[in-house]
Amino acid sequence: MAWAILALPCLTAALALGLARRGSLAALVAVLGSAVTLVLSVVALAGAPTGARGAPFAEALGTGPGAPLGGIDLPLHLSLSATSAFLVLVVALVTALVQTYSAWYLAADDRRGVFHASIALFAAAMLMVVLSADLVLTVVGWEVMGWCSYLLIGHWSRREAPRRAGHTAFIVTRIADIGLLLGVSVLIAGAGTSGRAEVIEHWTSAAADPATRSVALVLVVIGVLGKSAQLPFHDWLLDAMEGPTPASALIHAATMVAAGTVVLAQLLPLLLRAEPARALLGISVAATMVLAAICALVEPDLKRLLAWSTISQVGVMLAPLAAAGTGPTTGAALGHIYGHAIFKALLFLTIGWLAMTRGSTAASALVGSGRSHPVALVAWGAGLVSLAGVPLVLGGLTKEHVIAAVGEDVGARGPVAHLVLGSLLVTAVLTAAYATRALLVVALGSDERVRARAVMPAAVSAILVVLAVTSILGGLALGGRLPDAGHVPLGLFVLVLALVLLGVAVGYALHHLGVQRRLVDGRAGRAVGVGLGVGALQRLVVVRPVTSLARLVAFLDREVIDTYVRAAAWGVLGLSDAGATAHRRSRPASGLALLGGGLLAVAVVTALVLVGSS
Incomplete structure (x- = not known):
């Protein structure tokens, strides 16, 4: 079943690419x-066997070809458990809705076939990461996602901005991926196999070197931070907004940025034994979730506001793993992947339609845009309610479990766990504040800013309705099939409700008093609008030195090394030219004299030889 689930999107990608000219x-x-x-993912979830306790990905149930290579055993197994089947359903649901939405959104695009093929391959890569019980297959899926993100973000490659955004995403994530590749290589080399169960067994045994294990996990965490757009690798996800809206929905919702959470959840037994790796992860996500939420509050562009929100919410996903304990860490992290996938896909697809009606994603252009169609307004509101973490709705349910998992026995987990918990509580307030701001911008506005009712295609309406209902009731839809995320105490429930209400009040006050507009139009808004200058810093610290070094190498190669080669060539050419000139200027008499002299010299030499021999 696992191989069939993986083969279907691969086949879809191949067929769509073959038919690319017929959009x-x-x-x-x-x-x-x-x-x-x-459909197959639903069947898989219904019949998936439950993994052993403490092993939610059921590596022991893996099936694959298996092959030894250079003394390393490569099982190349995929496994299907209740947890992985749940994640497969999330990826498949979002992919199906995005593919359907793209058929309308890119109807006039002459390269729409390539776009659909890239989405299918992107989904296949994420499914490989989810289903993999082998670290080599995990790396393959990880790398294919990076390549597909470059294709999707830079789809409108006839314009410079998408091309640059695609290059940025590819380069930044590739630099971080060096860490993951090195870390995985150390784990595989030490265990002598790429099978995840065997790797975990080896590196958790008494024979494992703790220092080497910590170094390997630190490298893996660096790779995860890059793919998850956490500090200091967050800038690429903002530039990714230059891509088509369906690509943004897919990358932000169910693939790419969530892949790091899945990988670390799969390697949790090792992460629990690598304090430096958890400290690095905890410090990064704690800073990222708060800073990104603040930036979302003053971002002038609503699509980029959603990008900042994704950066912050991925930090929320990773928070239970950073403060990992013996509780339901994995279930809380993976559960928020589900909640975030649903409400973030809904928000991106809604703003894609709103932008089509207004011709821009800037907040100033989208004032009152939701009032042009009730489905869009309801969808936008449902997504933001779930994003804000209002209790009992899907986003509130998953966020409460994250806070509960981090807060459980936090006193015994050290200062990093306290830092992560504090950041989570602050982020809960800020998230509700910028969600309130985004709702007020789209829902309110003077009558002259609200245009006539826009026509929404039936397929788009159906997609938004499905996602809106799931964003509210999605916690009840799967019931017992949700990953075990533990229990939320009543006191924590009340605390989260109070934080959300405080955030809503802050967001409304900022908007009502005009402070929000001054922040957005002022220095804060301009700084956030350019990604806090991180892109410029990267160009100054990384791009310019590398390009300068490349120019120096090219100069040395061209002006120094090649000079010797050119000098030899010039010498031969000079002698050739001199001989040719002499030949052209010579007279017949001179030629005959030279010929006679030569013959005389030959005769003299011959005579001397003959005399000497006699």
């Missing part, structure tokens, strides 16, 4: 392929 047919194939994958 409508490629879109149909992509939508049908994603729908079949969704």
